[in-house]
Amino acid sequence: xxxxxxxxxxxxxxxxxxxxxxxxxxxxxxxxxxxxxxxxxxxxxxxxxxxxxxxxxxxxxxxxxxxxxxxxxxxxxxxxxxxxxxxxxxxxxxxxxxxxxxxxxxxxxxxxxxxxxxxxxxxxxxxxxxxxxxxxxxxxxxxxxxxxxxxxxxxxxxxxxxxxxxxxxxxxxxxxxxxxxxxxxxxxxxxxxxxxxxxxxxxxxxxxxxxxxxxxxxxxxxxxxxxxxxxxxxxxxxxxxxxxxxxxxxxxxxxxxxxxxxxxxxxxxxxxxxxxxxxxxxxxxxxxxxxxxxxxxxxxxxxxxxxxxxxxxxxxxxxxxxxxxxxxxxxxxxxxxxxxxxxxxxxxxxxxxxxxxxxxxxxxxxxxxxxxxxxxxxxxxxxxxxxxxxxxxxxxxxxxxxxxxxxxxxxxxxxxxxxxxxxxxxxxxxxxxxxxxxxxxxxxxxxxxxxxxxxxxxxxxxxxxxxxxxxxxxxxx
Amino acid sequence: xxxxxxxxxxxxxxxxxxxxxxxxxxxxxxxxxxxxxxxxxxxxxxxxxxxxxxxxxxxxxxxxxxxxxxxxxxxxxxxxxxxxxxxxxxxxxxxxxxxxxxxxxxxxxxxxxxxxxxxxxxxxxxxxxxxxxxxxxxxxxxxxxxxxxxxxxxxxxxxxxxxxxxxxxxxxxxxxxxxxx
Numbered sequence: 001x002x003x004x005x006x007x008x009x010x011x012x013x014x015x016x017x018x019x020x021x022x023x024x025x026x027x028x029x030x031x032x033x034x035x036x037x038x039x040x041x042x043x044x045x046x047x048x049x050x051x052x053x054x055x056x057x058x059x060x061x062x063x064x065x066x067x068x069x070x071x072x073x074x075x076x077x078x079x080x081x082x083x084x085x086x087x088x089x090x091x092x093x094x095x096x097x098x099x100x101x102x103x104x105x106x107x108x109x110x111x112x113x114x115x116x117x118x119x120x121x122x123x124x125x126x127x128x129x130x131x132x133x134x135x136x137x138x139x140x141x142x143x144x145x146x147x148x149x150x151x152x153x154x155x156x157x158x159x160x161x162x163x164x165x166x167x168x169x170x171x172x173x174x175x176x177x178x179x180x181x182x183x184x185x186x187x188x189x190x191x192x193x194x195x196x197x198x199x200x201x202x203x204x205x206x207x208x209x210x211x212x213x214x215x216x217x218x219x220x221x222x223x224x225x226x227x228x229x230x231x232x233x234x235x236x237x238x239x240x241x242x243x244x245x246x247x248x249x250x251x252x253x254x255x256x257x258x259x260x261x262x263x264x265x266x267x268x269x270x271x272x273x274x275x276x277x278x279x280x281x282x283x284x285x286x287x288x289x290x291x292x293x294x295x296x297x298x299x300x301x302x303x304x305x306x307x308x309x310x311x312x313x314x315x316x317x318x319x320x321x322x323x324x325x326x327x328x329x330x331x332x333x334x335x336x337x338x339x340x341x342x343x344x345x346x347x348x349x350x351x352x353x354x355x356x357x358x359x360x361x362x363x364x365x366x367x368x369x370x371x372x373x374x375x376x377x378x379x380x381x382x383x384x385x386x387x388x389x390x391x392x393x394x395x396x397x398x399x400x401x402x403x404x405x406x407x408x409x410x411x412x413x414x415x416x417x418x419x420x421x422x423x424x425x426x427x428x429x430x431x432x433x434x435x436x437x438x439x440x441x442x443x444x445x446x447x448x449x450x451x452x453x454x455x456x457x458x459x460x461x462x463x464x465x466x467x468x469x470x471x472x473x474x475x476x477x
Numbered sequence: 478x479x480x481x482x483x484x485x486x487x488x489x490x491x492x493x494x495x496x497x498x499x500x501x502x503x504x505x506x507x508x509x510x511x512x513x514x515x516x517x518x519x520x521x522x523x524x525x526x527x528x529x530x531x532x533x534x535x536x537x538x539x540x541x542x543x544x545x546x547x548x549x550x551x552x553x554x555x556x557x558x559x560x561x562x563x564x565x566x567x568x569x570x571x572x573x574x575x576x577x578x579x580x581x582x583x584x585x586x587x588x589x590x591x592x593x594x595x596x597x598x599x600x601x602x603x604x605x606x607x608x609x610x611x612x613x614x615x616x617x618x619x620x621x622x623x624x625x626x627x628x629x630x631x632x633x634x635x636x637x638x639x640x641x642x643x644x645x646x647x648x649x650x651x652x653x654x655x656x657x658x
Contacts, residue, residue, distance in 0.1 A: 020517060020621035145552060153561040156553045157568050162578040169582040173589040180593055184619065188517070191616040207603035211618045213501075213527060215600040216519040221532040222596035226589060233585045240578050444518040451522055454495035459647070461493065 009467075013106050013445055016289040020443050023290075027437045028192045030285055035432060038284070043428045049421025056414045057132055065135050067411045074395040074406035079129040080244075081386040082416050085269070086126035087167065087241055088262075088382060091234055092270025093119025094174060097181070098230035101223075106445040107298055110290045113185075113438040114281070115274045116178045121426040122273070123171045125419040130163070132415075159243040166240040173233055177226045180219070183209050184440040238262045245389060251328035252336075252393035255320065261313035268306035268352075269382035271299050275375040279368055281431065290437055293366050300365040303378065307356030310385075314353065332393055340405055341392040344384050351381020482655040485608035486512075486628040487636060488615070489643035490650040494520045497623040500646040502526035504625060507642055511631035515615070515624040534595050541591025542584045549583035550576055608656050626654065 014023070060067055070077050093115040100108040131140055143164045145154055154161050186206035193199045209215070242262035245253040275296065282291040321329040336345045355377045364370050395406045430436070447453050447466040455462040491497045494516065501514045505528050514523060553576045562570050597603070609615050609626065618624055625648075627639045636653060643651050 024517075024620045145556065151561075153556040155563065155565060156557055156579060157565060157572060157575045159578075162582075165579045165582040169586040172586060176589050176593045180596070184517070188619040191619045204603075207597065208605060208607060209602065209619075210607055210609055210615075211515045211517055212600075213514040213516065213519070213523050214529065215602075216516075217524055217529050218532045218534055218596050218599045220519050221534045222592045225534065225538050225592045229585050229589050229592070232581075236578070236581060236585075240582075243578070440518045449494055449518055449520070451495040451498045451520060454493065459493065459496050459499075 011294045013110070013294075014290055014442065015292045018289065018446070020446070020448065023442055023446070024188060024192065024439060026287070026289070027435050027439050027442075028189055030431070031189060031433050031435060032193055032198065039428065039432060043425070043432075046421050046424035046428055049418055050425045051421070052414060053418025053421050056411060056418055057128070060132055060411065060415070061137055065133065067409065069407055069409040069412055071395075071404050071406060073397060073402055073404050074391055076390050076394060077406060078408050078412040078416055079133045080390050081383065082419065083126050083129035083133075084241055084262075084386045084390075085383050086122045086129075086419065087170075088238065088266035088269045088386075089273045089379070090119040090122035090126065090170075090174070090270065091238060091263070091266035092274050093117070093122075094170075094177075094230050094234040095267050095270065096274070097177060098227040098234065101227040102231060107295050109438055109441040109445050110292070110295050111274060111278060111299075111437075112441070113178075113181060113434075114278060114291075114436050115270075116174065116181070117427065117430045117434070117436075118274060118277060119174050119270075120171070120178060121423050121430075122270075123167065123174065124426070125423050127167055127171065128419065128422070130160075130167075159240065159247045162240045163244055166237045170233060170237045173226070173230055177230055180222060180226060181438055181441070182434065183207060183219075184211065185435045185438060187211065188439050189435065235263055238266045245393075250393050250397055251326075252332040252389070255317070257313055257316055257320070261310065264306045264309035264313065265382060265385060268303060268310055268356075269379055271303045271306070272375040272378035272382075275299055275303075275371055276379070277427070279372050279375075281436065285431075285436070287437065290442060293368070296368070296371055297362075297365045300359050300371060300374075303375075304356050304359035304365075307352065307359070307378070311353040311356070314349075328398060332396065335396045336388060336392055339392065339396060341388060341395075344388050344392065348381055348384040348388055351377050352385060355381065484629045484636065485654040485656050486626045486634075487639040487643070488609065488612055488624055488626045488652050488654050489640075489646075489648035490614060490617075491623045491625065491646070491648055494623060496647060497625065498523055498526045500625050500643070500648070503646055504627060504642065508633055509627050509631050509639075511628040511634075513626055513628075515609075515618040515622075515626065517619050517621060532599065534592065534599060537595035537599075538588050538591045541595075542588035545587030546580055546584035548587075549580045553579060606657060608654055611657060612652055612654055614650060614652070 018026075065079075068077055068079065093112075096108050096115045097112040100112075131137055134140060134143075142148060142152075143154055143161065183206055186202050187209035190199055190202040190206050193202055239259040239262065242258035246255055246258035248254060278291050279296070282288055318333055321333040324330075336342070355374055358364050358370070358374060364374075391406050396403050443449055447463070448461050453462060453465045454460065455465075489500070491500055497514055497516060498520060501512075501523060502525075504512050505526065512527075514520075514527065516523075554571065557570045557572070564570075568575070609618075614622065615624065616622075625643070627634060640651050
């Protein structure tokens with residue numbers, strides 16, 4: 001008796017009938033064609049928010065952080081919540097570009113450029129908060145080990161200082177990785193551009209790239225090394241962010257589950273943000289062939305897995321607080337569930353525990369509208385997660401006599417909303433002037449790019465060679 | 478334009494990655510050393526066809542990483558024990574576990590710089606001009622064109638022989654490239 005075994009066929013990464021040339025045209029047309037009117041409208045709105053942010057931050061620096069709703073037990077409020085939220089969103093970009101690269105996931109090429117841009121702008125928004133939170137921003141350089149007038153040095157045993165190094169390294173490495181990926185695409189735009197200004201600017205950015213294989217050979221090595229470096233880096237960044245909390249002794253913070261739980265949450269929220277942006281962009285820019293439904297489904301699967309990891313971490317928090325036998329841990333857990341911030345806890349449960357369960361259904365994973373809604377709910381949920389961690393634990397700690405209720409002021413809210421202005425200003429500039437899909441990498445994963453898929457005799461592309469191999473095997477039992 | 482122009486090399490275009498790989502290996506087997514292939518994306522198996530050695534970039538990155546890691550550790554030990562010994566909640570001053578996060582971050586940071594700028598350096602970039610850009614068709618190298626160029630600096634170089642070799646390999650277009658004035 002014999003059976004036919006067949007590898008599960010992978011869906012085609014790029015839909016439609018594309019050649020290398022049509023991929024170039026599809027992606028390069030956006031940065032090289034005139035600016036659409038809608039873009040000006042969106043950019044104007046983003047600029048308005050950005051100006052609001054600058055004004056609010058200016059007032060904050062003038063008047064001090066007393067304009068925020070911080071009070072005596074709750075010394076960390078929205079600023080830290082927003083910091084962790086934005087950094088977390090950034091993690092998806094590096095996960096897609098580095099970790100999925102090491103795992104040879106070809107589908108990452110459709111979204112990696114896009115997600116890396118999101119990472120960089122999200123980390124910029126994140127970095128703003130600790131910088132303005134120090135109160136005296138004009139001496140922010142004290143956090144770096146630079147010899148200063150007091151002959152003093154930073155305290156290297158503080159997790160807050162580790163955070164400075166983690167976030168600034170993360171930003172720099174993401175930027176380098178992004179730029180390395182952009183070099184060949186700048187060359188494509190240089191060669192496609194008609195106007196002199198565009199030709200010269202893209203030409204300078206491309207560093208004179210020719211597509212020489214001797215260059216590609218070093219380039220591929222550099223790309224792989226950068227991916228290998230970014231992989232532990234991305235895991236370390238949110239780990240160190242979680243140390244800001246976990247290294248302290250506050251009940252609800254002092255917990256070893258924080259690093260893995262923060263990292264899973266970061267990837268969860270980052271994928272949600274990539275989906276939100278991608279589903280809009282692919283429609284507007286007509287990139288449905290590249291950012292297609294199969295890719296959306298895979299992203300939904302990552303979101304389902306990380307969402308359930310996060311849900312499991314919530315469960316473990318409850319279990320450990322009981323199992324530890326430590327009354328303050330038990331107390332804070334009950335205060336989450338039924339205490340003054342219980343409304344936040346239940347929003348969190350709805351958004352982060354209930355919502356990802358819908359992703360078990362294939363039809364929901366493949367529905368653009370539902371995915372869009374879920375992606376937004378997830379990011380709301382992840383914001384509330386950080387709210388519960390930062391605020392609820394701080395404002396109800398050991399002694400009830402020291403408790404106080406925290407609520408944000410107008411300035412907390414306006415600065416948070418303003419960071420969307422910062423984010424979208426940069427993101428819209430990116431969509432307008434840079435190739436939003438990695439052109440060279442997409443071509444590299446097309447079946448036509450592999451010399452093995454060509455016929456030996458005619459030297460023509462042979463689609464049959466990309467079909468999965470059927471293995472006939474004798475059954476031994 | 479009256480002056481005789483210097484020949485940079487002979488450039489040939491091929492139809493697809495498969496033909497390019499085959500052409501590259503026959504150029505290599507004919508004994509040429511100063512040649513290169515140009516494509517819009519890295520082609521699988523081309524390093525074997527061209528007979529390239531492993532890129533030395535890894536060693537540059539290792540050097541960067543070591544400088545970052547050792548430098549960070551040395552800085553922190555010196556600051557915490559000698560330059561600014563400060564008792565904070567009774568934590569020991571010389572305390573290796575506490576140095577781990579920053580040592581790791583700076584190792585990664587300097588390695589990433591070494592990888593990026595090392596790659597740019599090894600590729601002889603940035604450069605403002607390349608004689609290949611004098612060829613109009615060469616614009617396709619970043620779009621959907623596949624090119625081989627044998628450079629005039631090669632000892633075996635002769636315009637006719639190289640053109641003949643390209644013809645035998647089925648090149649769709651052969652052109653002599655001149656240096657810029």
